[in-house]
Amino acid sequence: MRFPDLARSLIATTLLLCLGGPLAALELEDQKFYPGTGDVALKVISTGDLEVFEPFILQFQAENPAIGIDYYVTSSAVLHRAITEGAVFDVAISSAMDLQFQLANDGATQTYTSPVTQALPVWAQWRNQVFAFTAEPAVAVISRAAFAGMERPKTRQDLIALLRQNPEIFQDAIGTYDVRSSGLGYLFATQEARNSDTYWRLSELMGLRGTALYCCSAQMIDDVASGRLSMAYNVLGSYASGRIAHDDRLEILDLQDYATVMLRTVLIPATATQTASAGLFVDRLLQEGMREQSSIWVLPPLGAAETPEARAYGPIRLGPALLVYLDKLNRNAFLREWSDAMLQDAAEYP
Amino acid sequence: MSTANSLPFWWRSIGQRLTILLAGVAAVLAILSWWTVTSFAREAAEQTQDNVLVASATTIAEALHSEQGTILLELPYSAFAMLDAIGQDRVFYRVSAGGETLTGYDDLAEPVNPVGRPGAATVRTMDYRGDTVRAVTVQRTVLAGQQPVPVLVTVAQTRTGVQAIGAELSQTAAGLSVSLFIVAVGLGAFAAGNALQPLNSFAQAVSRRGPSDLRPLRRQVPAELSPLLIALNRLMERLGHSIRRSEEFIVEAAHRVRTPLATVRVQAELALHTVEKEEEKQMLRRIIRAVDESSRSASQLLDHATVSFRADTLAQDHVDLAELATRVSDGLAPTADMKDIAIILNCKGPADVRGDAILLESALRNVLDNSIKYSPAETAIDVTLDRMDDRYWRLTVRDHGRGFSAPCLPDLTARFQRGTNVDQVVGSGLGLTIAKEVLDAHGGRIELTTPDDGEGACVSLILPAA
Numbered sequence: 001m002r003f004p005d006l007a008r009s010l011i012a013t014t015l016l017l018c019l020g021g022p023l024a025a026l027e028l029e030d031q032k033f034y035p036g037t038g039d040v041a042l043k044v045i046s047t048g049d050l051e052v053f054e055p056f057i058l059q060f061q062a063e064n065p066a067i068g069i070d071y072y073v074t075s076s077a078v079l080h081r082a083i084t085e086g087a088v089f090d091v092a093i094s095s096a097m098d099l100q101f102q103l104a105n106d107g108a109t110q111t112y113t114s115p116v117t118q119a120l121p122v123w124a125q126w127r128n129q130v131f132a133f134t135a136e137p138a139v140a141v142i143s144r145a146a147f148a149g150m151e152r153p154k155t156r157q158d159l160i161a162l163l164r165q166n167p168e169i170f171q172d173a174i175g176t177y178d179v180r181s182s183g184l185g186y187l188f189a190t191q192e193a194r195n196s197d198t199y200w201r202l203s204e205l206m207g208l209r210g211t212a213l214y215c216c217s218a219q220m221i222d223d224v225a226s227g228r229l230s231m232a233y234n235v236l237g238s239y240a241s242g243r244i245a246h247d248d249r250l251e252i253l254d255l256q257d258y259a260t261v262m263l264r265t266v267l268i269p270a271t272a273t274q275t276a277s278a279g280l281f282v283d284r285l286l287q288e289g290m291r292e293q294s295s296i297w298v299l300p301p302l303g304a305a306e307t308p309e310a311r312a313y314g315p316i317r318l319g320p321a322l323l324v325y326l327d328k329l330n331r332n333a334f335l336r337e338w339s340d341a342m343l344q345d346a347a348e349y350p
Numbered sequence: 351m352s353t354a355n356s357l358p359f360w361w362r363s364i365g366q367r368l369t370i371l372l373a374g375v376a377a378v379l380a381i382l383s384w385w386t387v388t389s390f391a392r393e394a395a396e397q398t399q400d401n402v403l404v405a406s407a408t409t410i411a412e413a414l415h416s417e418q419g420t421i422l423l424e425l426p427y428s429a430f431a432m433l434d435a436i437g438q439d440r441v442f443y444r445v446s447a448g449g450e451t452l453t454g455y456d457d458l459a460e461p462v463n464p465v466g467r468p469g470a471a472t473v474r475t476m477d478y479r480g481d482t483v484r485a486v487t488v489q490r491t492v493l494a495g496q497q498p499v500p501v502l503v504t505v506a507q508t509r510t511g512v513q514a515i516g517a518e519l520s521q522t523a524a525g526l527s528v529s530l531f532i533v534a535v536g537l538g539a540f541a542a543g544n545a546l547q548p549l550n551s552f553a554q555a556v557s558r559r560g561p562s563d564l565r566p567l568r569r570q571v572p573a574e575l576s577p578l579l580i581a582l583n584r585l586m587e588r589l590g591h592s593i594r595r596s597e598e599f600i601v602e603a604a605h606r607v608r609t610p611l612a613t614v615r616v617q618a619e620l621a622l623h624t625v626e627k628e629e630e631k632q633m634l635r636r637i638i639r640a641v642d643e644s645s646r647s648a649s650q651l652l653d654h655a656t657v658s659f660r661a662d663t664l665a666q667d668h669v670d671l672a673e674l675a676t677r678v679s680d681g682l683a684p685t686a687d688m689k690d691i692a693i694i695l696n697c698k699g700p701a702d703v704r705g706d707a708i709l710l711e712s713a714l715r716n717v718l719d720n721s722i723k724y725s726p727a728e729t730a731i732d733v734t735l736d737r738m739d740d741r742y743w744r745l746t747v748r749d750h751g752r753g754f755s756a757p758c759l760p761d762l763t764a765r766f767q768r769g770t771n772v773d774q775v776v777g778s779g780l781g782l783t784i785a786k787e788v789l790d791a792h793g794g795r796i797e798l799t800t801p802d803d804g805e806g807a808c809v810s811l812i813l814p815a816a
Binding site for chain 1: 422423424425427429430431433438439441443452453454479480510
C-alpha cells in the first residue's frame with residue numbers, strides 16, 4: 001500500500017493548524033483564496049486539484065471580478081462528511097458521484113434551476129440538485145518502456161492473458177486504487193464488478209502479482225512515469241490525458257470492451273449562504289462542461305459519455321442505485337471480497 | 351312583444367337558448383371528464399409507485415439469508431435501480447431484525463403492526479426528512495440459528511414524480527376537455543340551427559304569402575310543428591269564410607239596394623216628364639241625381655266584392671288594353687256627355703296583358719269614372735296607352751279637374767278614403783281602392799301624380815306585358 005506523498009500531508013497539517021474554528025476537523029489537502037473586488041467570498045469545497053481548477057477559477061473571476069473564491073481541496077469522503085455535518089460551503093464539487101447523490105437524497109443540498117441547468121441532458125442532473133459537468137472514464141495507464149515490443153491488449157480478456165503470460169513485467173508493478181480509502185476507487189470497482197465478471201478475475205490476478213494500492217490517480221501516474229509501475233489500472237482518464245500530453249513515457253491502454261464512466265458533479269449545499277454567486281459558479285462550470293473542447297481545463301466534456309465504449313453501459317447512472325454500494329452491509333461484503341482477491345498472499349499460489 | 355324585449359338579448363331566440371343550454375351541458379361534461387381522468391391518472395400513478403416500492407422491498411427481503419445464526423443481507427442492485435422508474439425521487443430504506451436496524455436510515459419509522467402474511471405489504475404515507483414519502487414495509491421471517499426472527503424491510507420514496515405525472519396528465523386532460531367543449535359548442539350551435547331550420551322555413555313560407563292569400567298551407571313539417579300548421583290553416587279557413595260571408599253580404603246588400611233604386615229612378619223620370627212646375631222639376635232632378643249616386647256606390651261595392659272574390663283565383667286570359675280602354679270609354683261616354691266632357695283616346699293596340707278582363711275593365715272604369723266625376727264641365731280627359739319599358743304597359747288617365755290634394759296622395763287608394771278637396775261631390779271612396787286591388791292582383795301598380803303643369807290629376811295603371 002502506498003501513502004500520500006509527504007508534501008501533501010505537510011500542507012494539510014499546516015492548514016489544519018492555521019484554520020482552526022469550525023473547519024478544524026476538516027482534513028484539507030490544499031486551500032487557496034482568490035480575492036475578488038467585492039465583499040462576496042464563495043466557499044468552494046472540491047476534490048479537484050488546484051492545478052486543474054485554477055485556470056477555471058481565474059476565468060470565472062475575470063468574468064465576475066466581484067466574487068472572491070475560497071477554494072478548499074479535500075478527499076471525497078471528507079467532503080461528504082463535512083457537508084453532512086453541516087459545514088458551511090457554497091459549492092461542493094466531487095468526483096464521487098455516489099456520495100454527492102447521497103447528500104442530495106438525504107436533503108443536504110439546495111435546488112437550483114437556471115437556463116443552463118435546463119440545457120443539461122436528463123441523465124446529467126438529479127432533482128436540479130446534483131449536476132454533472134464532466135464524463136470521465138476510468139482507464140489503464142501503461143509505461144511505454146515496460147510494454148516495449150508488446151502488442152497492446154484490446155480487451156480485459158487480452159489484459160488478463162497478458163498478466164498471466166508475463167509475470168516478470170507485472171510482478172509488483174501494477175497499481176490501482178485502494179478502494180477502502182478512495183471513494184472514487186470504490187465507485188469504479190463496484191460499478192465494474194457489477195458490469196462484468198472479468199473484474200474479479202482481473203483483481204485476483206492483480207492480487208497474485210502483488211498490486212500496489214494508492215489513494216489518488218496523480219501518484220499512480222507519477223509512478224508509472226518513473227518506471228516504478230508497468231501499469232496503473234482504473235486511473236482517472238482526465239488526469240492521465242493531461243499528463244500524457246507532455247510525457248511520452250506514458251500511454252493510455254485502449255480497452256474496447258467497455259468503459260466505466262464517472263460523472264464529476266457539483267451541488268449547492270443546503271448550508272450555502274451565497275446562493276446567487278454559487279448559482280453563477282455552477283452555471284459557468286456546466287457551460288464549460290457542455291463545450292466540445294475546453295480551453296480552460298483538461299477535464300473531458302460531458303459529451304465524452306456518448307463515445308461508443310462509454311455507451312456500452314452508459315455513464316454511471318445518477319440515481320438511487322448509487323445508494324446500493326454505499327450501504328454499510330454491501331460495502332463490508334464488497335471490501336471483504338475485494339480484500340480476498342487483492343490482498344492474497346502470493347505465496348499461496350504456485 | 352314586450353315580454354320578449356324584457357328578456358336578455360341572448361335568451362330571446364330559441365336557437366340561442368338551445369346553444370347556450372347545450373354549451374352548459376358540454377361544460378359540465380367537460381369538467382366531469384377532466385376531473386375523472388385526473389383522478390384516475392393520479393390514482394394510477396400512485397398505484398404504480400406503490401407497486402414499484404413493493405417490488406423493491408420484496409426484492410430486498412428475498413435477499414435476506416442467515417449464516418451461523420447471523421442475518422446477512424446484500425442489497426440487490428435492482429431493488430434500487432427500479433426506483434427511478436417514475437421520476438427523480440429521494441429514496442430511503444431501513445432493514446431491521448427484531449427491532450434492531452441492520453442497515454439503512456434508522457430513524458425511518460416502521461409500522462406498529464406490519465402485515466405479517468407473506469407477499470403482503472404495509473403501505474403508508476408519512477413525513478420524513480422534510481418531504482412527504484410513500485413507505486412500503488414487507489415482513490419476512492428468517493431463521494437465525496434455531497430462532498425465527500421477523501425482519502422488516504421498509505422502502506420509502508418521495509412523491510415528486512407521481513405528482514409530476516399527475517399534474518402533467520391533468521394538464522393534458524384539461525386541454526382535451528377544453529377542446530372537447532369547443533367542439534361540443536360548435537356542434538351544439540349547428541344542431542340548434544339544424545333543428546330550427548323547419549321552423550324558419552315554415553315562417554318564411556307564411557310571410558311570403560300575399561296579404562289576401564288565405565289558401566291552406568300544404569307542407570311537410572316536423573311533428574312538433576304540425577299542431578301549429580293545423581291551427582294556422584284552420585284560422586285562415588275561418589278568416590276566409592268570414593271574409594267571403596261579408597263579401598256575399600255586401601253583394602247581396604248592393605243588389606237589394608240597386609233594384610229598388612232603379613225603380614225609384616224610372617218613377618222619378620216619369621214624374622219629371624209629367625210635372626209642370628219648375629220647382630217640382632228641380633226637386634225631381636235632385637232625387638234622380640241622389641239615386642244615381644247611390645246606385646253608383648252600390649255598383650262600386652259590388653265591383654269591390656267582385657275584385658276580392660275574383661282576385662283569389664285570378665284568370666289568366668289575354669287582354670288587349672287598347673280594346674279595353676275603348677270599350678270602357680265608350681261605356682262612360684253618356685255620363686261624360688252629360689257634363690260635356692270629351693274623352694280623348696290615344697290608344698294604339700295591340701297591348702297584350704294577361705289577366706281577368708272583367709277586373710281590369712272594372713279598374714279602368716272606376717278610374718275614368720272618378721275623373722269624369724271630379725272634372726268641371728266642358729273639359730277633356732286624355733286616356734293614353736304607352737309602353738313604359740320592356741316589361742310594363744302604362745295606361746294613363748289625365749283630367750283637368752281639381753287634382754289631388756298633395757299630402758294625401760298615398761292614402762287615396764285605401765278603402766273609403768277620400769281626398770280633402772272633394773267639396774260637395776258625392777263619392778264612396780272605393781274607386782281607387784278597387785283599381786289598386788285589381789292591379790296588385792295582376793302584379794302591376796297604380797301611380798297617382800299631379801301633372802307637370804299643375805292642373806288636374808294623372809292616374810297611371812301599370813301592368814306587366816304578356
